Amino acid sequence: MSNLSESRYQLKVATLNLFNYMAPPDAYYDFVNIYTDPQWLQKQAWITQYLQQHTPDVIGFQEVFSIDALQRLVNDAGYPFFAVVDAPLVTDGFIYRSPVVALASKFPILAFKPVQPDPQLATMMGLQADFSFSRKPLMATIDMPNLGACDCYVVHFKSKRGQFDVEQGVDTLGVSTQQVGQHFAIEAAAKWSAAMVRGSEAMLLRYEIAKQRVKLSHPVILMGDFNDHLSDGVLASLVSSDTRLVSGLSQQGFNLYRLQDAYHLFERSQYCPIAVARQPTHYHLASGSVLDYILLSNEFDPHNDQCLAEVERYHTYDRHLLNPIYEQDSHSTDHAPVMITLKIRL
Numbered sequence: 001m002s003n004l005s006e007s008r009y010q011l012k013v014a015t016l017n018l019f020n021y022m023a024p025p026d027a028y029y030d031f032v033n034i035y036t037d038p039q040w041l042q043k044q045a046w047i048t049q050y051l052q053q054h055t056p057d058v059i060g061f062q063e064v065f066s067i068d069a070l071q072r073l074v075n076d077a078g079y080p081f082f083a084v085v086d087a088p089l090v091t092d093g094f095i096y097r098s099p100v101v102a103l104a105s106k107f108p109i110l111a112f113k114p115v116q117p118d119p120q121l122a123t124m125m126g127l128q129a130d131f132s133f134s135r136k137p138l139m140a141t142i143d144m145p146n147l148g149a150c151d152c153y154v155v156h157f158k159s160k161r162g163q164f165d166v167e168q169g170v171d172t173l174g175v176s177t178q179q180v181g182q183h184f185a186i187e188a189a190a191k192w193s194a195a196m197v198r199g200s201e202a203m204l205l206r207y208e209i210a211k212q213r214v215k216l217s218h219p220v221i222l223m224g225d226f227n228d229h230l231s232d233g234v235l236a237s238l239v240s241s242d243t244r245l246v247s248g249l250s251q252q253g254f255n256l257y258r259l260q261d262a263y264h265l266f267e268r269s270q271y272c273p274i275a276v277a278r279q280p281t282h283y284h285l286a287s288g289s290v291l292d293y294i295l296l297s298n299e300f301d302p303h304n305d306q307c308l309a310e311v312e313r314y315h316t317y318d319r320h321l322l323n324p325i326y327e328q329d330s331h332s333t334d335h336a337p338v339m340i341t342l343k344i345r346l
Helices: 004-005 035-056 067-076 118-124 164-172 180-216 232-239 253-256 262-267
Strands: 010-021 058-064 081-084 089-091 095-096 101-107 109-114 138-144 148-156 220-225 282-283 288-289 292-296 311-317 338-344
Touching: 010 035, 010 067, 010 148, 010 220, 010 292, 035 067, 058 067, 058 148, 058 220, 067 081, 067 101, 081 109, 081 138, 101 109, 101 138, 101 148, 118 180, 138 180, 148 180, 180 220, 180 232, 262 292, 262 311, 292 338
Parallel strands: 010 058, 148 220
Antiparallel strands: 010 338, 058 101, 081 101, 089 095, 109 138, 138 148, 220 292, 282 288, 311 338
């Protein structure tokens, strides 16, 4: 009975990159990329098993091509509320590009919309006024039990793939094959072009989250595939705590608009028994990186007076990456889902 009583005051939130979620007979990116029926059934079964085993209450998805198929899957798994704000690009009637994000919830979604960058701020940042996110972020207001209306954002920031190919840069700049040093410089420039977009997306999103907070003061949960480290580099300002704004601003006012990494909130909580190394959520060759995050507003920080809930558990599900079973995992995902358990403060 006590476990049932405790579960009433817990909320689970997860983020999952589905890795080319495309139902056959359609293809992703290229006409040869089509799942066979057994491969697709295996992918569907893996997602369903994760949902049934870990039972998140709210989950954000990335790399969604087949929107209707995903909505049917999550509905059958016990998630009657679903939101998506964009659609993939389709060429030749069956080749899909530009996957979208989505959100599924066991609790009512009161409203949802795409997040649009502010053109004036974009111009001030040195961008074009019509700058757009590489994938439209989704904002959904969810009626959370014992917590009330909460604004949940799902993102998939620009990947590290360059804004242009090295070959394109070589041709445009007229660099010969013998000029190896310039080739390396062009490659570095291509990677930096992606980083600039990714960082710009993060800052424009942070501004839109702050605007929403001014209007409604809802608690905020930001989840997704950030495609970069959060601790330094172009995304660090998402969780920055340094400021030159001092006149007339209180620490409480600053905390209202701050986002914090759920992992660090858990790490500093009473529920984290020992210090352990953070598990990667993605591997490239033998190198692991944390690319998938859940960020929380000050309502989830127990050191703030306005705290409504705290991070009781932080879980990275990576068995399929570290110890895969081919029959189960060969068509799962190349990311580790991240899930947090929030304990409502009574």
